[in-house]
Amino acid sequence: MNDRPYHHGDLRRAILTAALDAITADGPSGLSLRDLARRAGVSHAAPAHHFRDRTGLLTAIAAEGFGLLAATIKEAADLKDAGVRYVRFAREHPAHFQVMFTPGLLRADDLELATARALATDALRTAVAHVRPEGGADDERLAGIAAWSMAHGFATLLLSHNLDDAVAGRDPEEVFRTLASMLFRSP
Incomplete structure (x- = not known):
């Protein structure tokens, strides 16, 4: 009888899911492949085989996250909706969100990551394109930075519980929508 764990099905997905659970609970700093193998019920070499x-x-987690974010934002009706979707993404995928924006954890030259990041950037640019600042292209770029900063900052503060008192039981997406209405007016 073999006492080694055996896994059938999508081992890559099982390891990613175990990693996302571990990151949600403890952050990415304590993540170890050996622990993930134990959580997924596979040999300690299995995660290294895939990743x-x-x-x-x-x-891989960051690339998956950027792909999910791109798909989410691509469906936005306008800039406010894109921001709300960004905040929703962060709330629904906190482990992805945390890893995506910690470049020191990632392989910068990874093609899958670069492609997914470009798709998310394009989706954000499309949402910002509807805002027409006075100064032309340079101001459009700055408007994009301002919109992203606002959505990302709000999401980050929300996930770190720094807005618990300010949001105080209200729907965070509605709070963000109100803030965005104060600062960005659609044509």
Whole structure:
């Protein structure tokens, strides 16, 4: 009888899911492939077979996250809706969100990550394109930075519980929508 764990099905997905659960609970800093193998019920070598190392695993999580974010924002009706969707994404995918924006954890030259990041950036640019600042292209770029900063900052503060008192039981997406209405007016 073999006492080694056996896994059938999508081992890559099982390891990603275990990693997302671990990151949600403890953050990415304590993530270990050996612990993930134990959580997923597979041999300690299985995660390395799929991701090579911890950086490869975190890069795969970030690439998946940027893909999910791009798909979410692509459906936005306008800039406010894109911001709300950004905040919703962060709330629904906190582990992805945390890893995506910690470049020191990732392989910067990974093609899958670069492609997914570009798709998310394009979706955000499309949402911002509806805002017409006075100064032309340079101001459009700055408007994009301002919109992203607002959505990202709000999401980050929300996830770190720094807005618990300010939001005080209200729907965070509605709070963000109100803030966005104060600062960005659609044509």
